[in-house]
Amino acid sequence: MDYLKYTSSLDKNMIKTQCAYCGSYVLSYSEEAFCHFCEGHVSKTESNNDQTYQSILSIRNLISTKHTSEAISAADSLSIKQTSPRVLFGLANIYRTLSNHIYFDTNYNLDGFMYKNSDNIYLSLDLISKSKEMFYKHIKLSVETDPISTFTLFISNLKLERMIYAKKLLEKLVNMPGLISNYAIMAYSAENKLKQADISALKMIDSSTNSLYYLSKCLINMNKREEAEKILERLTTTIDMPDAFYLLLKLRRLKDETKI
Ligand SMILES: [Zn+2]
Numbered sequence: 001m002d003y004l005k006y007t008s009s010l011d012k013n014m015i016k017t018q019c020a021y022c023g024s025y026v027l028s029y030s031e032e033a034f035c036h037f038c039e040g041h042v043s044k045t046e047s048n049n050d051q052t053y054q055s056i057l058s059i060r061n062l063i064s065t066k067h068t069s070e071a072i073s074a075a076d077s078l079s080i081k082q083t084s085p086r087v088l089f090g091l092a093n094i095y096r097t098l099s100n101h102i103y104f105d106t107n108y109n110l111d112g113f114m115y116k117n118s119d120n121i122y123l124s125l126d127l128i129s130k131s132k133e134m135f136y137k138h139i140k141l142s143v144e145t146d147p148i149s150t151f152t153l154f155i156s157n158l159k160l161e162r163m164i165y166a167k168k169l170l171e172k173l174v175n176m177p178g179l180i181s182n183y184a185i186m187a188y189s190a191e192n193k194l195k196q197a198d199i200s201a202l203k204m205i206d207s208s209t210n211s212l213y214y215l216s217k218c219l220i221n222m223n224k225r226e227e228a229e230k231i232l233e234r235l236t237t238t239i240d241m242p243d244a245f246y247l248l249l250k251l252r253r254l255k256d257e258t259k260i
Helices: 003-011 053-065 068-079 083-103 115-141 147-159 162-172 180-191 197-204 211-221 223-238 242-259
Strands: 017-018 024-026 032-035 041-043
Touching: 003 211, 003 223, 024 032, 041 147, 053 068, 053 083, 068 083, 068 115, 083 115, 083 147, 083 242, 115 147, 147 162, 147 180, 147 223, 162 180, 180 197, 180 211, 197 211, 211 223, 211 242, 223 242
Parallel strands: none
Antiparallel strands: 017 024, 032 041
């Protein structure tokens, strides 16, 4: 199957919205969308202008402009005694991306003991443990009031790889209206390497740009790395999706290693 043809969905006209969890700009085909950065549910009717949201926005901007140390300090300040589930979910994803950023900043061509690399690896591990702490707090303090809060809890459990809990939440989500159910099925199937996970991703091709990221994951599981790489290259030139970008870097590193 020619999977690359599905990237043509990126040529469609897209709407620009902003995520209420992390402040990222989201490009979507309709007013209902999923954030490229945190996967939070995004709709035009949700808006936030409070002080904490402004803080999240400034951290997101620091990440975009590669001011990593400043972004870590600002995230550390905002996370102290933080009890808002929405902010905790945003922070968990911010720490996750910062951890990946630091990890992929390691340079294996350095001579000697690679002291800079070991510093980066320790910092990356520290940041991923902060991310997990924020996801756990989000789960602890969230109350399921509507499909969106159930969906956000599902994403937190999925990113913590707590698949038993994610599956229980998925069972609640499958009958919910809108795109939420199909998105949850796609993400769960790809992360658990289920049979026909690629079919679930293809179902979402015209509804969410993030489906191309999940399709790439499925192709990697199917040993179609070259096709996955091409899709990720095309996706990351159009959409600012850190998870897709780091998956592409990982694929390229694996390719370099096998050449040696
Ligand atoms: Zn977001």
